[in-house]
Amino acid sequence: MKDHVELRSGAYADSVTLLQVSRAVQASPGVVAAQVAMATGLNLEVLEGMGFEVPASSPNDMVVALRLDDDADLAAALGVVDAALAPVRQAAGDTTVAPPRTTASALRRTGVDALALVSVPGASATVEAMDALEAGRDVMVFSDNVPLAEEVALKQYAASRGALVMGPDCGTAVVDGVGLGFANAVRPGRIGIVAASGTGCQQLLALLHHAGASADGVGVRHALGVGGRDLSAAVGGLATREALRRLDADPDVDLVVVVSKPPAEEVAEALTRDTQALGTPVELGLLGRGQRDLSAVAEAVLLRLGHEAPEWPVHGADNTGPATGPLLRGLFVGGTLCDESMLLATEALGPIRSNIPLSDDLALGDELMVDDHTMVDFGDDALTQGRAHPMIDPTLRNEQLARAAADPATGVILLDLVLGHGAEPDPAALLAPAIAAARRDRPVPVVVSLVGTDLDPQGLDAQRDALVAAGAEVHLSNASATRRAVQLIEGAAR
Amino acid sequence: MSQPTVVTVGADMFADAVAGQAVDVERVDWRPPMPGTESDLATVATDARRPEANRRAVEAMLGVTAHLVDVAPASEVLGLEKGQFLHAGPPITWDRASGPLRGALMGGAALEGLVDDPEDAVALFESGSSVTLEPCHHRSAVGPMAGVVTPSMWMWVLEDRATGRRTYCSLNEGLGKVLRYGAYSPEVLTRLRWMGDVLGPLLQAAVRGTDEATDVTGILTQMLQMGDEAHNRNRAGTLMLLRDLSPAMVASLETGGFAGKDVADALRFVGGNDHFFLNLAMPACKLALDAGRDVPGSTMVVAMARNGTDFGIQVSGTGDEWFTGPAQVAEGLFLGDYGPDDANPDIGDSAITETAGIGGFAMATAPAIVRLVGGSVPDALATTRRMHEITLAENPRWSVPVLEFQGTPTGIDVTKVCRTGILPQINTGMAGAVAGVGQVGAGLVTPPAEIFPKALAALAARVPT
Numbered sequence: 001m002k003d004h005v006e007l008r009s010g011a012y013a014d015s016v017t018l019l020q021v022s023r024a025v026q027a028s029p030g031v032v033a034a035q036v037a038m039a040t041g042l043n044l045e046v047l048e049g050m051g052f053e054v055p056a057s058s059p060n061d062m063v064v065a066l067r068l069d070d071d072a073d074l075a076a077a078l079g080v081v082d083a084a085l086a087p088v089r090q091a092a093g094d095t096t097v098a099p100p101r102t103t104a105s106a107l108r109r110t111g112v113d114a115l116a117l118v119s120v121p122g123a124s125a126t127v128e129a130m131d132a133l134e135a136g137r138d139v140m141v142f143s144d145n146v147p148l149a150e151e152v153a154l155k156q157y158a159a160s161r162g163a164l165v166m167g168p169d170c171g172t173a174v175v176d177g178v179g180l181g182f183a184n185a186v187r188p189g190r191i192g193i194v195a196a197s198g199t200g201c202q203q204l205l206a207l208l209h210h211a212g213a214s215a216d217g218v219g220v221r222h223a224l225g226v227g228g229r230d231l232s233a234a235v236g237g238l239a240t241r242e243a244l245r246r247l248d249a250d251p252d253v254d255l256v257v258v259v260s261k262p263p264a265e266e267v268a269e270a271l272t273r274d275t276q277a278l279g280t281p282v283e284l285g286l287l288g289r290g291q292r293d294l295s296a297v298a299e300a301v302l303l304r305l306g307h308e309a310p311e312w313p314v315h316g317a318d319n320t321g322p323a324t325g326p327l328l329r330g331l332f333v334g335g336t337l338c339d340e341s342m343l344l345a346t347e348a349l350g351p352i353r354s355n356i357p358l359s360d361d362l363a364l365g366d367e368l369m370v371d372d373h374t375m376v377d378f379g380d381d382a383l384t385q386g387r388a389h390p391m392i393d394p395t396l397r398n399e400q401l402a403r404a405a406a407d408p409a410t411g412v413i414l415l416d417l418v419l420g421h422g423a424e425p426d427p428a429a430l431l432a433p434a435i436a437a438a439r440r441d442r443p444v445p446v447v448v449s450l451v452g453t454d455l456d457p458q459g460l461d462a463q464r465d466a467l468v469a470a471g472a473e474v475h476l477s478n479a480s481a482t483r484r485a486v487q488l489i490e491g492a493a494r
Numbered sequence: 495m496s497q498p499t500v501v502t503v504g505a506d507m508f509a510d511a512v513a514g515q516a517v518d519v520e521r522v523d524w525r526p527p528m529p530g531t532e533s534d535l536a537t538v539a540t541d542a543r544r545p546e547a548n549r550r551a552v553e554a555m556l557g558v559t560a561h562l563v564d565v566a567p568a569s570e571v572l573g574l575e576k577g578q579f580l581h582a583g584p585p586i587t588w589d590r591a592s593g594p595l596r597g598a599l600m601g602g603a604a605l606e607g608l609v610d611d612p613e614d615a616v617a618l619f620e621s622g623s624s625v626t627l628e629p630c631h632h633r634s635a636v637g638p639m640a641g642v643v644t645p646s647m648w649m650w651v652l653e654d655r656a657t658g659r660r661t662y663c664s665l666n667e668g669l670g671k672v673l674r675y676g677a678y679s680p681e682v683l684t685r686l687r688w689m690g691d692v693l694g695p696l697l698q699a700a701v702r703g704t705d706e707a708t709d710v711t712g713i714l715t716q717m718l719q720m721g722d723e724a725h726n727r728n729r730a731g732t733l734m735l736l737r738d739l740s741p742a743m744v745a746s747l748e749t750g751g752f753a754g755k756d757v758a759d760a761l762r763f764v765g766g767n768d769h770f771f772l773n774l775a776m777p778a779c780k781l782a783l784d785a786g787r788d789v790p791g792s793t794m795v796v797a798m799a800r801n802g803t804d805f806g807i808q809v810s811g812t813g814d815e816w817f818t819g820p821a822q823v824a825e826g827l828f829l830g831d832y833g834p835d836d837a838n839p840d841i842g843d844s845a846i847t848e849t850a851g852i853g854g855f856a857m858a859t860a861p862a863i864v865r866l867v868g869g870s871v872p873d874a875l876a877t878t879r880r881m882h883e884i885t886l887a888e889n890p891r892w893s894v895p896v897l898e899f900q901g902t903p904t905g906i907d908v909t910k911v912c913r914t915g916i917l918p919q920i921n922t923g924m925a926g927a928v929a930g931v932g933q934v935g936a937g938l939v940t941p942p943a944e945i946f947p948k949a950l951a952a953l954a955a956r957v958p959t
Contacts, residue, residue, distance in 0.1 A: 012525045016505045038526075060526050098876065099523040101883045101914040106501040106520045108882075117512070119504025120524055123532035127913060128503045128524070130539040142508065153540035175498065178517050181508060392507070421511040457514070 001032065004066045004074055005052050011062040012038065013085060014119075016388050018062075021084040025066065028080040030073030035065045036081055042386030103131035117180050118167075119143055122381075125168060126150040133163050140225065141167030142181045144381045148234055151227065155238035164242045169381070170225035171198025171389075172420075174205070177221070182391055184420040185455035187212050189219020191301065192247035192280075194240055196230045196260035199334025199379075200287070200294055202418055202451050203478055204259055207298035207312065209453040210476055215307035221253055222246075228335065231263030231286070237271050248278045257301055259285040259294065261336050262343075262358075289358075293340055293479035312477035314484075316468035320445045323411030323492035328352075328485055329404040330375030330414040331397050333390040334478075337416045337449060338377040341482040348486045349373055356380055368400060371409060373489075376400065391423045398434040405438035411492050412445045413438065414485040416478060419452025419463060428463040432470035439471045446471060447485045449478035531912045531947050534954035538909055541957040543791030551786035551794045551810045552887045552905045555850070558785045560661075560778035562708040563653045565698040567690075569645035571662060572633050576606060580630045582641025582843045583801025584816040587627065588619040592802030594676025594838050597929030598640030599627075601678030605686050606644045612678040631797055631808070634784070635662040636776045636843035639674035639925055640802065647686075648694025652710060652777045659784060661777040665689055665697070668767040670932060675925040676838075677932035692756050693763065696743060699750040703742035708735065710778040713771070715891050718852065718902070723860035724775040725844055725853030726921040726936060731771035736764055776843065779850035786810050786905070793953055794886060795906040798849045798918065798941060802841035802925070805941045809908055809949050811956060817949040819942030824924050826937015827865075838927040840939045845920045851889050851904035854919035854938065855881040859894040859902075863921075869938070877919050878903065884910040884918065908953060911946045 013021070018036050025034040033050055037043040039057035047054050052065040066077050100106035103116050116132035118125050122145030132139035133154065141154075146168035158165045166173050166180075172195065173180040177188050182198060184205045191208065195201030201223050212218035224246070226239035240258065247253045258275070263286050275282040283304065285297030292300070299309035328345060332338035335356060342352045353370055356377045357363045368376050377383075378390040378397045390397050404410050415435075417427055424430065435446050448467055452460045464474050475481035502509035503522035513519045527535055538544060568574040579599055591599070596619070603615035608625070619625055630637045637643055649662040667685060671677040701708075713734045720730035740761060746752045764770050783796045792810035799806055806816040821839035828836070847853035857864065858878035861871045869877070878894060881903035888901030906918055917940035924935040 014505045016507050058529055060529060096872075097879060099521060101523055101525070101916065102910060103501055103503050103522055104910075105883050106503070106522045110499045110501060110518075110520050114499040114501050114520070116501045116503065117508055119502070119508050121526075123536070124524075124527060124913075126536045127527075127539045127909070128522075132501070134545050143504065147536070150536055150540055153542075157540070157542065178498070178500070178512065178515055180500070180512065421515070422508055 002068050002071050003052060004068065005054055006064045007039070007055060007057050008062040008064065009060065012060070013062070015386070016392055019388050019393055021081060024084040025077055025080045028077045030069050031066060031077050032069060033067040034077070035063070037063055039063045040386050103128040104135065107132065107135045107137060115139065115175065117142065122146045122168070126154060129154055129165065130157070133158050133161055133165070136161055136163060138164040139166065140170055140173050140180050141165065141227070142170060143167070144169040144384060148229065151229060152235055155235060159238055159242065164224065164246065165239050166225045167227040169229070170227045172201045172223065173225040174220060174223040179421040182418065182420050182422045183223070184209065184453045185457070186453055187219040189217060189221060190252060190254040191218070191220045192250065192253040192256045193220060193223035194243040194247065194256065194258045195223060195225050196240060196263070197228055197336035198225060199416070199418060199451065200259045200261065200336035200340070201225060202334070202420060203294045203337065204257065204298055206451045206453055206476060207295060208301065210313070211298070211302050211307065211310050214310065215302060215305070218302065218305060218307060221250070228261050231260050231267045231271065233264040233267060237267050240271065241274065244275065244278060244282070248280045253280060255301065255304060256280050256282045257285060257297065258282060259297065260287060261339050262286070262288045287336065287339055287343060289343060293344060295477040295479040312475065312480050314473065314475050314480065315464055316473045319468065319471050320447070320473045320488070321443050323488040324442050324444045325409045325411035326489070326492060327409045328373045328412050328414060328489050329410050331400055331404065332375065332377050332416050333379050333397065334416050334418055334451070335377045335379050337451070337478045338375050340478055341414060342375050344479060344482045345373065345486050349489060355382065369403060369407065391418055391427070394427070394430050398430070401434050401438055405444050410444055412447060412485045412488045414482060415446065415448045417448055417450050417463070417467070419450070419456040419458045419460065421457065423458065426458060428466035432466045435467065435472050436470040445473065445488050447481045448472045448474050449481040450474050450476065451478070525915065527913045528915055528943065528947055531950055534947070534950045535909055535912060537954040537957050538793060538950060541791055544793060547789045547791035547811065548794055548886050548905070548907070551789045551792040555782045555786040555905065556887070556889060557656070558654045558711070558782040560652045560710040560781045561655060562650065562701055562710055562774065564651035565648055565694060565701050566651060567645065567694070568643050568647050568649050571649055571651055572635065574643065574645040576645055577608065577624045578626050578628065578645065580628055580633060580635060580637065580641065580643035581801060582630060582637045582639065582841060583799045584804050584806030584818050585629055586801045586803055588622065590803050592838050592841065593927045593929040593931070594841055594925035595640045595642070595802045597676030597678050598642035598673050600929065601673045601682055602642045602644040604678065605683055606646060629799070630843055631799060633662070634660060636780045636846050637664060637674070638666070638772060638776065638844045639842040639923060640676055641843050642673060646690050648690060648697070650774055650777060652774070652781050654781050654785065657785070659781065661781040661784065663773045663777040665693060666767060666770045666773040669769060672932060675923070675932040676929050678930055693760050696746060696752055696756060696760050697739070699746040699752070700739045700742040703745060703749060704739060708738045710774050711891065714775060714778060714852065718856055718859050718892050719895055721860055721862050723853055723856040723863070723921065725772065725847040726923070727768070727860050727863045728771040728775060729768045731775065732764065732768055735771050735774065736761070772844065775852070776846050779846045779852070782850055783846065788813060790956070793908045795849055795908060798845040799843045800840045800845065802838055805840060805945065807941065807945055807949060809953065812949065812952045815952060817945045817952070819945045822939050822942060824922050824937035824939035826924065826935055828935035829933065832926070832934035836926055836931070836934045837924040840922060841925055842922065844922065848918055848920050849906060851885065851902040852892060854921040856892070856894060856902045857919070857921065858897055880916055881919060883914050884916050908946055908949045912950050915943070917941055917943060
């Protein structure tokens with residue numbers, strides 16, 4: 001065994017690209033372990049954990065760390081690293097005019113209609129977003145880990161310019177049919193969505209798209225994300241108001257839906273009042289105790305447009321036997337889906353422990369699993385610092401899936417899987433083997449809410465079939481998946 | 495809302511996903527900012543005053559037209575007294591002064607009659623009694639290279655007629671063994687005396703005798719379209735100045751009582767010195783930049799200057815504070831047998847031209863000198879384009895034909911330098927490290943990177959909470 005560790009100062013690639021590079025080199029012959037990453041504190045810990053010794057470095061250095069059976073394979077492995085990094089370099093260098101280095105510079109080169117999509121690390125996101133707002137353009141901030149005070153400052157400035165800030169931590173937007181971030185490909189139509197929740201928005205897109213196949217005129221024109229904190233007391237719905245104003249002014253929008261993670265009470269009240277003053281009807285889908293779930297909101301929208309709600313599809317119900325223990329384990333990539341499931345399950349099963357708990361006393365520690373019902377959001381800021389979102393890198397969740405399956409108290413495992421632009425090209429290929437492995441020793445029921453459409457690049461049917469073949473029961477509606485999981489746990493209790 | 499172009503900054507995956515939907519994507523080649531600047535950058539970015547402050551600073555700067563209104567001794571127009579010396583760059587003391595600055599001070603002391611032999615001035619400056627050193631910038635002046643100004647030196651006087659503000663610069667001595675490069679041999683002092691006795695008074699008569707004051711900003715507009723970048727190449731500008739002033743110089747034979755030989759010598763001297771106009775370009779740039787000073791919240795650099803030891807910048811939003819770091823040695827071509835070891839670190843106020851968006855920033859318009867400063871034509875185009883990444887605006891009056899008449903990159907933004915790590919590109923002459931040697935080459939240089947995070951931190955500290 002031989003370790004090769006080199007620092008490349010001045011080299012930079014984003015964490016997603018580096019993840020792909022690491023994967024490519026891990027598959028290279030003779031490579032036992034490999035990690036190519038920027039030398040951030042977190043990545044250095046990972047490298048240390050892998051047993052690599054990294055020399056003194058700064059976070060702006062790229063670390064190439066390889067462990068080989070045989071020195072002879074080193075050159076080939078480094079060749080794989082360079083080849084995997086090369087497309088990035090080509091993209092930057094194949095024109096005579098160097099690419100822009102800031103959002104401001106890029107906006108100077110584009111037309112007046114340009115909008116900006118920011119996904120740099122959170123510590124730098126505000127600066128790039130301000131470039132767009134100063135130019136009077138709208139901006140979507142996908143980046144998470146942006147301080148609350150900066151979000152408020154951005155949105156206050158945007159309000160003074162009549163610009164819209166979608167985010168920070170905004171996973172999803174559809175602007176005139178163009179999907180930004182993680183967005184599902186949907187049939188166009190006359191519905192406008194304002195979403196203080198990325199995966200909540202995606203759930204709504206998926207359900208409305210499914211229903212639209214048999215209901216004429218049901219389709220989405222815009223889905224404007226506003227970031228999960230927009231309806232908090234501190235932000236006060238600044239972006240939600242601007243998004244509502246835009247949709248209200250759009251003659252091609254007949255109905256507006258607002259979806260949100262549980263909002264601050266006073267903000268929700270003010271918003272409810274404000275929406276009544278708009279010319280366009282508004283359906284409010286604000287999650288919370290005693291409020292409707294997302295599927296019920298979709299059903300209400302359909303009803304308002306004169307259609308009956310369909311039965312939300314379920315596949316692989318035959319796979320599911322009785323619960324194998326007393327506890328429900330929810331492992332989510334979507335924060336709002338996790339919220340929704342907790343709200344539903346709490347009604348039937350009592351308190352759920354979580355890293356994004358419904359109340360502070362239910363907080364989970366770093367172990368993420370206790371002798372109680374648990375639901376974990378792997379997309380939460382604390383679990384994505386220095387690594388890619390679980391929709392791209394499912395490693396952490398798959399590890400936890402194995403641990404949950406091994407716990408004899410686990411009765412049912414509840415998962416989500418989200419398709420669409422920006423997500424893994426074939427996420428079922430990574431999740432299905434993990435589900436099959438989890439069910440190898442004892443048949444733990446695995447219920448999955450698969451959020452996607454048949455227009456998504458991954459293909460809804462193929463993804464669903466792979467999960468069903470691995471032993472999962474697959475729902476399109478997260479609420480229906482959650483009710484099914486709860487029902488199984490209640491069955492075990494009786 | 496209609497289907498937009500999308501500018502993406504961050505993960506390529508999202509850019510690919512948008513491009514895959516047949517939408518135009520402009521990708522930012524984003525890289526992490528200078529280490530440790532993230533928090534200050536966010537603080538300054540969200541300073542509510544900043545966008546308007548920068549717009550005001552840029553507008554004020556672009557609104558200035560510099561007219562040549564007079565030529566007069568520094569004792570008259572700056573109130574400089576015997577024993578007072580101005581120099582280039584941020585403040586410095588004799589003990590830290592480099593070879594060329596010391597050489598120029600020694601020559602200046604001899605010129606003013608404080609000592610007979612320049613070598614005797616060393617003791618004078620070491621004792622520090624009866625002599626004071628002060629930056630040109632503190633007296634509304636700028637000086638190329640060592641930038642030493644003494645009371646008897648004649649100064650160009652430029653004025654912004656809208657406000658009456660004025661800036662000043664000495665007369666250019668030519669290239670080679672000259673005081674500003676630290677040379678102080680008898681020929682240097684002889685030339686300076688002739689400039690004081692003949693050239694200065696003659697130019698004063700010419701300027702005062704010219705009906706329409708010369709529009710220096712306007713000459714800059716024209717020379718940028720004639721292959722000058724107004725720092726290392728001032729050939730077209732010099733000839734245009736001569737065109738403006740020579741009728742009055744000749745007329746002074748009658749009106750001022752000057753001798754024909756003096757006028758001929760002066761015309762030959764000016765026409766034979768391709769750098770003569772630099773000393774008008776510099777105060778014109780300073781006049782414009784001074785208008786952008788002291789706007790609270792503005793992140794625009796209003797001065798870059800070097801004293802041969804330190805490189806310093808001043809920023810609109812932080813008043814007169816200098817942010818300094820070690821001056822770098824330029825890379826470029828050397829005269830004769832000189833090499834990198836002979837060169838002194840960067841020196842002079844002439845980086846005021848780059849601060850105003852010309853010089854190295856307008857390299858694309860001066861292909862004739864790209865080799866002098868060690869580059870190629872594509873390098874020159876790339877340099878000017880790169881400077882647009884760190885500037886706030888384009889100058890509509892100063893345009894670059896080869897870049898489709900795009901305005902020169904104007905108003906260096908401290909935050910953009912910290913974000914991109916791109917440092918301002920300066921074209922410069924190189925002085926010999928040893929006092930008395932003179933010029934050894936010319937080349938390209940950048941400021942020390944660390945002064946920009948320092949300035950950023952000071953801006954962040956001034957953001958109201």
